[in-house]
Amino acid sequence: MADIIYKRRFGDRKEGRQIHSLPAYQKITAYIMVKRNDACNQFRDSIEVTEIDRYLRAKRAEGWKGMGMLHLFLAAYIRTVSQRPGINRFIGGQRIYARREILINMVVKRGFSSDGTDTTIKLHFEPTDTIFDVYRKLNEQVDEIKADAGDNNTEKVANTLFRLPGPLLKFAVWLLTLMDYFDLLPKSLLAASPFHGSMIVTDLGSLGIPPIYHHLYNFGNLPVFLSFGAKRRAIELNAEGQPVERKYVDYTVVTDERICDGYYYASAFKHLKSYLMHPDTLEFPPEKVEDDIF
Numbered sequence: 001m002a003d004i005i006y007k008r009r010f011g012d013r014k015e016g017r018q019i020h021s022l023p024a025y026q027k028i029t030a031y032i033m034v035k036r037n038d039a040c041n042q043f044r045d046s047i048e049v050t051e052i053d054r055y056l057r058a059k060r061a062e063g064w065k066g067m068g069m070l071h072l073f074l075a076a077y078i079r080t081v082s083q084r085p086g087i088n089r090f091i092g093g094q095r096i097y098a099r100r101e102i103l104i105n106m107v108v109k110r111g112f113s114s115d116g117t118d119t120t121i122k123l124h125f126e127p128t129d130t131i132f133d134v135y136r137k138l139n140e141q142v143d144e145i146k147a148d149a150g151d152n153n154t155e156k157v158a159n160t161l162f163r164l165p166g167p168l169l170k171f172a173v174w175l176l177t178l179m180d181y182f183d184l185l186p187k188s189l190l191a192a193s194p195f196h197g198s199m200i201v202t203d204l205g206s207l208g209i210p211p212i213y214h215h216l217y218n219f220g221n222l223p224v225f226l227s228f229g230a231k232r233r234a235i236e237l238n239a240e241g242q243p244v245e246r247k248y249v250d251y252t253v254v255t256d257e258r259i260c261d262g263y264y265y266a267s268a269f270k271h272l273k274s275y276l277m278h279p280d281t282l283e284f285p286p287e288k289v290e291d292d293i294f
Contacts, residue, residue, distance in 0.1 A: 016097035075131035076275035082127035089259035090221035103197035153192035184273025223256035
């Protein structure tokens with residue numbers, strides 16, 4: 001995927017190329033389940049984090065200050081996309097497209113208090129990125145947001161729209177939705193939109209609560225919402241029948257079922273968990289990057 005340059009063809013969009021080889025019954029699902037919330041599937045899993053904690057502590061001791069579960073989840077997801085690119089598809093104008101890049105959206109709080117303002121960031125990744133690349137790109141953007149109290153592009157667009165009277169604002173949102181359907185949104189607006197991208201992630205562990213099942217947005221084209229929560233402890237029996245205490249992190253994934261089938265999603269989730277459980281594999285680029293079908 002990283003080494004191939006695509007020439008835009010008729011039917012392609014700014015964000016990706018149309019997939020033509022899918023069976024008709026899969027293509028038609030976007031006409032039956034028109035809205036993204038019609039097509040939400042929910043998945044939940046957990047990982048035992050004793051060894052992961054040791055790994056992250058070792059990395060922080062090596063100088064990767066603040067490396068944590070968020071960096072690991074992002075790196076594991078990016079690596080999963082490199083091997084299962086179908087989860088990076090999206091629906092646009094009721095057609096299925098392979099996204100050209102990996103874009104991950106996040107809500108960032110400028111301060112951890114009840115009156116701390118929220119803003120969004122959009123992170124651009126390559127399928128060959130390692131956990132160290134993820135660490136650098138994420139921390140650079142978060143530091144930039146926290147250092148600048150001014151509005152970013154997303155907030156500027158929202159502020160401009162909200163100056164309109166209610167009826168005009170409603171019409172403007174309808175018009176933007178129509179433009180998005182026909183791929184008429186300008187690139188500058190797509191770059192600022194928190195509703196367009198590969199995946200949106202929320203770290204509820206930083207708030208000390210379990211993960212939620214977050215809905216997908218009907219506006220835009222985000223096909224995946226990933227949430228993970230705070231560490232929890234559980235008393236379990238080991239192989240010898242003795243009680244032991246283990247630590248877990250729960251995570252949930254809400255997906256748009258129209259972009260790929262259940263078997264493909266299951267395979268992707270297995271890859272994701274494997275990378276989470278073996279973070280050392282994320283320190284190096286993948287041996288091979290798989291390209292999506294045509």
